[in-house]
Amino acid sequence: MSEVAFRAMTPADLEAVADLTHRADPFGWTLRNFSDAHASGNTLTVLTVDGVTSGIAAVMHVLDESELLEIAVQPAMQGRGYGKALLAQAIALARRNGAVRMFLEVRESNARARKMYTSFGFEETGRRKNYYPTENGREDAILMTAQFSRSVPHD
Numbered sequence: 001m002s003e004v005a006f007r008a009m010t011p012a013d014l015e016a017v018a019d020l021t022h023r024a025d026p027f028g029w030t031l032r033n034f035s036d037a038h039a040s041g042n043t044l045t046v047l048t049v050d051g052v053t054s055g056i057a058a059v060m061h062v063l064d065e066s067e068l069l070e071i072a073v074q075p076a077m078q079g080r081g082y083g084k085a086l087l088a089q090a091i092a093l094a095r096r097n098g099a100v101r102m103f104l105e106v107r108e109s110n111a112r113a114r115k116m117y118t119s120f121g122f123e124e125t126g127r128r129k130n131y132y133p134t135e136n137g138r139e140d141a142i143l144m145t146a147q148f149s150r151s152v153p154h155d
């Protein structure tokens with residue numbers, strides 16, 4: 001059995017986190033994006049599998065709302081439940097922080113991520129036309145929202 005763990009990202013993680021994100025999504029966050037998010041006090045959660053940095057999630061908190069800014073799993077590790085584990089951890093941390101809802105934006109073409117979000121109770125609540133660049137043009141962003149109950153989950 002692999003040992004799965006979560007920890008708060010530190011500056012020492014920046015290169016590994018930026019590298020895995022770039023491999024997972026060439027349009028995903030850069031080292032600078034992660035560094036800025038860390039400096040801004042966002043919640044950055046590193047997923048390790050047997051001690052190896054394998055995923056990252058970034059969440060911004062504003063009052064009782066949260067936004068999933070980025071989530072990525074190392075391509076070689078995808079499809080094994082780690083994305084769901086990371087999302088569950090990001091949601092649990094947000095709820096412990098007082099969030100009653102979480103927002104996110106996802107590419108219309110990103111069927112895998114959209115399916116994962118739907119399975120966590122996210123619903124489509126909007127659309128931004130031509131929001132994201134693609135290899136040969138632009139595509140829409142789907143806005144999704146999940147509502148949480150006020151009771152906060154415990155460990």
Ligand SMILES: CC(C)(COP(=O)(O)OP(=O)(O)OC[C@H]1O[C@@H](n2cnc3c(N)ncnc32)[C@H](O)[C@@H]1OP(=O)(O)O)[C@@H](O)C(=O)NCCC(=O)NCCS
Pocket residue numbers: 024025028070071072073074077078079080081082083084085105106107110111112113115116119
């Ligand atoms: C989205 C992402 C984080 C999911 O991580 P993952 O480890 O592959 O996901 P999991 O193995 O936990 O699977 C989560 C769900 O994704 C879907 N999924 C996983 N593998 C899939 C595949 N090969 N085809 C279609 N859907 C798939 C399923 O709905 C799955 O849930 P299920 O097993 O209950 O059916 C990962 O694919 C990734 O890093 N993608 C690139 C970055 C990205 O798109 N981030 C989202 C930006 S909004």
